[in-house]
Amino acid sequence: MKQIATFLFSVAIAFAASARLPLWVENDSAEAVGRRIARDFPYGVDRLPELFPQLSPSQIKNYVDKGYIETLKVGDTIKVHRKAPRNYALLDPEQSGFKGRGAESKQSRRDIVAGILDLSNGDGTLSNLQEVTVRFSIDVPTTDFLKGDTLEMWLPVPVKSERQPDVRVLSSTPSTYVLSTPRRSVHNTAYFSVPVTGDTTHVEYVAKYIVGARYFSPEYIRTNIKPYRKESETYRKYTSFESPHIVKIDKVSEIVGNEKDPFKCSELVFDYIVRNYPWAGAREYSTIGCIPEYVVESGHGDCGQVALLYISMMRTLGIPARWESGWMLHPGEKNLHDWAEVYFEGVGWVPVDVSFGRYSNAGNDKICNFYSTGIDQWRLAANKGVNGAFYPEKTFIRSETVDSQMGEVECSKGNLFYPGWNQHLEILDIKEL
Numbered sequence: 001m002k003q004i005a006t007f008l009f010s011v012a013i014a015f016a017a018s019a020r021l022p023l024w025v026e027n028d029s030a031e032a033v034g035r036r037i038a039r040d041f042p043y044g045v046d047r048l049p050e051l052f053p054q055l056s057p058s059q060i061k062n063y064v065d066k067g068y069i070e071t072l073k074v075g076d077t078i079k080v081h082r083k084a085p086r087n088y089a090l091l092d093p094e095q096s097g098f099k100g101r102g103a104e105s106k107q108s109r110r111d112i113v114a115g116i117l118d119l120s121n122g123d124g125t126l127s128n129l130q131e132v133t134v135r136f137s138i139d140v141p142t143t144d145f146l147k148g149d150t151l152e153m154w155l156p157v158p159v160k161s162e163r164q165p166d167v168r169v170l171s172s173t174p175s176t177y178v179l180s181t182p183r184r185s186v187h188n189t190a191y192f193s194v195p196v197t198g199d200t201t202h203v204e205y206v207a208k209y210i211v212g213a214r215y216f217s218p219e220y221i222r223t224n225i226k227p228y229r230k231e232s233e234t235y236r237k238y239t240s241f242e243s244p245h246i247v248k249i250d251k252v253s254e255i256v257g258n259e260k261d262p263f264k265c266s267e268l269v270f271d272y273i274v275r276n277y278p279w280a281g282a283r284e285y286s287t288i289g290c291i292p293e294y295v296v297e298s299g300h301g302d303c304g305q306v307a308l309l310y311i312s313m314m315r316t317l318g319i320p321a322r323w324e325s326g327w328m329l330h331p332g333e334k335n336l337h338d339w340a341e342v343y344f345e346g347v348g349w350v351p352v353d354v355s356f357g358r359y360s361n362a363g364n365d366k367i368c369n370f371y372s373t374g375i376d377q378w379r380l381a382a383n384k385g386v387n388g389a390f391y392p393e394k395t396f397i398r399s400e401t402v403d404s405q406m407g408e409v410e411c412s413k414g415n416l417f418y419p420g421w422n423q424h425l426e427i428l429d430i431k432e433l
Helices: 002-016 029-040 045-051 055-064 082-093 107-119 216-222 233-239 252-256 262-276 291-298 302-314
Strands: 072-075 077-080 127-141 150-156 166-173 188-194 200-216 320-328 337-342 348-352 381-383 408-411 412-414 422-432
Touching: 002 302, 029 072, 045 055, 082 166, 082 422, 107 127, 107 200, 150 200, 166 188, 188 200, 188 348, 216 262, 216 412, 252 302, 262 302, 291 302, 302 320, 302 337, 302 408, 320 348
Parallel strands: none
Antiparallel strands: 072 077, 127 200, 127 422, 150 188, 150 408, 166 200, 320 337, 320 381, 337 348, 408 412
């Protein structure tokens, strides 16, 4: 993986010598990834004493050797991750006191789970329904480079699903757009084509959707689970591997041993990831050759990275699992978020949020274990898979090559990477139903 990154960076240098585009415009995939690697790893090792003045040289070496300070060989030079000054304290268990994901959960989070358990009968029926109205917008400042061009934009839109049974786009600017569907792409988007005029090109939509919490109790799963129908389309599709980020992980055999029960295997894998892979600020996904292998190698991962590790491990075991992502809208915690779903025959698709982990400080087993078989209602799901083609397809490399949460923008000459524009998700209204 590191050799691939070194190669891509070398290619990028060659292309950059003749490039005459702004730094935030990308029209060559290899060069774009090389630039992103350079942005992600901007510091030389000579900067380590400056970046970590509180550490002695021997401590710095120890943290680098353990991977708590993330480095990468770029060309012939060792470079330091831009998030390392914050990440190292999260990855060192002596400093972080890491006891597992979710172990230090907030009271507000635990209250949300308790409210769901009060209303759920544990069979996966939707509860705690909310009607959510959101505005998603993108603003692209006009530059001399963009004048006279046309911008193509893909904005993530809530996708209709079992947990989001009703989705409606109420309005948009401009009024004409092309809406994707799950049959067209795993990434649900509204596509706009807009000529560049004025100081800023502004695109937005307002949507209203209904979303609910979903919880399957372990007792319900154990009572209803059946042997897989391995000839079914669901089984074949969601146990296959999808290069480069849903792959076979041999390590999983050490985790489950001789266990064959799909539910018990899911719990074992969930616990293993929760205990062994703390959260840390992530690299750009497009710069990582294989995300689940990266998590195993680096010893950490953000929400999407550990979700891909979980999905890969489950599929390695012959247990169907898939991706879901969008935004978490918990009060005061609005952010991008990714999670997973696992399929048990006789039960259906069960949500799994391995990044939320076990709320072991709850003092209540059901609250503690909720997120291995449940999910709350504070979500906006827009993606049902990774690495899918957009509808309509993009011409150039995406800013986010794996997922679709921030939106995408391109002009006739290339992709516009994030520094070239701004996006905003605004919660306009939430009503309990």
